[in-house]
Amino acid sequence: MQTRYAALALGLLSLLGCANETTIPEPAAARAGAADAPRPQAAARQPVLAFDGQWAGTIALNPDRTRECPRPPTQERQITVTRGRATFVLNPTTRQTQSGIVAQEGGIRMVDSLDRSIATTGVFADGVFIGEYRNGLCSYAVRMTKRS
Numbered sequence: 001m002q003t004r005y006a007a008l009a010l011g012l013l014s015l016l017g018c019a020n021e022t023t024i025p026e027p028a029a030a031r032a033g034a035a036d037a038p039r040p041q042a043a044a045r046q047p048v049l050a051f052d053g054q055w056a057g058t059i060a061l062n063p064d065r066t067r068e069c070p071r072p073p074t075q076e077r078q079i080t081v082t083r084g085r086a087t088f089v090l091n092p093t094t095r096q097t098q099s100g101i102v103a104q105e106g107g108i109r110m111v112d113s114l115d116r117s118i119a120t121t122g123v124f125a126d127g128v129f130i131g132e133y134r135n136g137l138c139s140y141a142v143r144m145t146k147r148s
Contacts, residue, residue: 047084048102051124055079057144059133069138079110079129079144086110088120090133 056079059072079088081102088098088110098120100110106124108131120142122131129144 048104048106049084051086051102051106052081052083054147055081055124055129055144056147057129057142060141060143062132062139062141064137064139067137072140077142077144081124 056076059077061069061072073091077089079086081087084102086100086102086108090096090098096112098110098112098118100108102108102124108120108122108124110120112118118135120131120133122129122142127146129142129146131142133140133142
């Protein structure tokens with residue numbers, strides 16, 4: 001019984017000795033090699049410029065018979081891409097916009113600055129943007145072509 005308490009006490013003492021350590025110690029040889037090795041620098045992410053320009057087109061309501069959704073605008077809407085940052089003007093009268101960063105392959109998610117659940121996702125490719133605008137439970141198809 002005493003050996004059992006002694007083993008328990010020894011285990012607790014060894015845990016207490018590690019209480020202030022936050023990392024596992026490395027062997028001295030590994031520490032010396034790490035100090036000499038060059039550290040990789042984080043690559044700065046360059047903006048994607050291939051999709052820069054003015055994109056214009058229509059928004060159409062995706063059919064859904066389970067709910068009543070607002071009608072889409074009758075006029076064309078516009079996405080402006082500058083240095084890889086896209087701005088989608090949803091309502092020019094109220095200045096409602098969404099913005100996002102274009103990924104290397106052309107994918108994007110643009111969100112409203114006040115409500116991030118209102119979003120447009122899509123892809124820029126071959127002079128065409130095809131995406132989906134979602135506002136609550138309503139879904140709209142977005143199709144635009146590059147104008148400049």
